[in-house]
């Protein structure tokens with residue numbers, strides 16, 4: 348794990364592959380960093396099975412993207428790409444990160460998803476957080492469970508209408524800048540590798556189309572849909588904020 352100070356962060360964002368987090372909730376994370384929140388990203392794999400870019404290149408790209416977002420640390424759990432599964436062994440590999448950073452909130456991937464690793468990461472992140480709260484699972488650290496998990500989709504929302512959409516109008520351009528750090532992954536005519544689903548021009552353009560669609564649903568320029576598996580507590584009704592426009 349990185350040498351950065353490691354306790355009581357606001358958010359631990361867990362993706363299956365480098366770039367998942369930027370696609371899924373990069374706008375939100377940048378917004379939180381700008382508010383002074385402590386945000387850490389954990390990539391479960393290094394994306395070494397991808398058709399473009401090797402593990403070293405993808406790690407360099409992930410570090411560059413982390414610098415653009417301004418997160419305080421980015422970690423790699425080094426679980427096997429294309430073999431993520433919600434097993435005891437893989438849960439135990441994630442628990443030390445949750446206990447080290449003690450996040451108030453975990454952001455994780457939503458399911459179902461066309462990529463099996465994403466669906467596995469959904470259950471794996473949720474269940475690792477649960478078991479992290481059991482003191483008889485010994486990692487040499489105090490037990491800790493993040494009180495809340497929010498879920499996001501990197502590509503396409505397959506779970507139906509989201510309960511919330513985050514306004515990312517002010518951070519969308521920085522999210523795209525973070526994504527451009529993944530030179531081997533997305534549309535890049537200079538890159539010599541084979542074409543993939545996410546390297547197409549259509550996928551790249553679709554990132555903005557989705558953000559505009561979700562922004563349009565809440566009356567803003569850009570948005571990121573957010574899912575939960577438990578009800579959200581509101582102590583103020585949106586629409587009745589002090590100073591809200593008529």
Ligand SMILES: [Zn+2]
Pocket residue numbers: 363364367462465501
């Ligand atoms: Zn992925």
